[in-house]
Amino acid sequence: MEALSAQLAKQRESLSERIARALAPEAGAAPVGISTKDDRIYISFNSDEGFASGRADLMLMLARQLDRLATVLADTRGKVTVLGHTDDAPGPRDRMESNLALSTARATAVARHLQERGIASDRLSIIGRGVKDPVGDNRTAAGRALNRRVEIILESVPTSQPTSPQQ
Template identity: 35%
Template sequence: MRSLLPLTAITAATVLAACTTNPYTGDQQASKAATYGAGAAAVCGLVGAIDSGKHARNAALGCGIVGAGVGAYMDVQEAKLREELQGTGVQVVREGDNIRLIMPGNITFETDSYNLRGSFYPVLNSVGQVLAKYGDTTLRVSGHTDNTGSRQYNQSLSERRAASVADYLVTRQVARSRMLVQGMGFDQPIADNGTAAGRAQNRRVELYVLPNPA
């Protein structure tokens, strides 16, 4: 029975370590994914407590890693991306275990061009630093346009803009093999193309950070 006490202490410490500060309220809260991971580690750790054999210890360790896995891994990246991108104009959206970065065209590219603005390089440097550090993800880079001009022109422009972002991230040590690069033309608007403000929102590059399949 005595062997279970350290496990309980470790679990409690893990839960406390999983506490984060809500950026909107300033309150301390536990990450759901990390809390789940702590619970999973505790349950699986009982295997090691009951059976001290090497196989049981390895199984418990592996189970704890799986428990803490995807959600906690993405939590850390989300927090880091929000920190790095605060005030840049890039929107960070969490969707389940996926993270979506929305990069507006007005801060990313010159007008009617796929050349990156020089002022946007530091932003992509910050993004690249995080993505390179947390390499166990797949990246989807999608270019989007408004509906001004022909379909063919906008499709080509959206592809080239997505490629420009991807190519620059490669220079920041983000592996090209992790990326799916695609142009969506004007087929996926997020605002009304009937207004200038809406068209401005639709001109964008979106970068999805997706956990690798288990």
């Protein structure tokens, strides 16, 4: 069991490094947050660079980042969960009826883009979190900017079966 855990940890670290290289910031782009926790890899994109205010249409910068991520994900197995988040500021009512609807629409746009780049739909799940799970203080502009994000969570799945020692 320890051998499998060690192998998974090594594969997760290797995948995380591949993702970091693929998503290295372009000139003018905000850095992408990448972390690992509980056998998962978390990737966080700033929504301000990915979507116009109150909209769920992908902007070019995020689309290019997702293209590079899809190239890495094509060589992996496991579930890919896309979570959309917003700040607590009300949006224009003519665009989205609520922050929850906006976060869900943005997560859907990201998942659809990954699917169009070859990631199987049965690997993808979508969750709109709206104003839940803030990472910044919604009372400040900087905090609200941190809360407007899309996260992708990659479940760790071994890419090959561990070999058992011969007896």
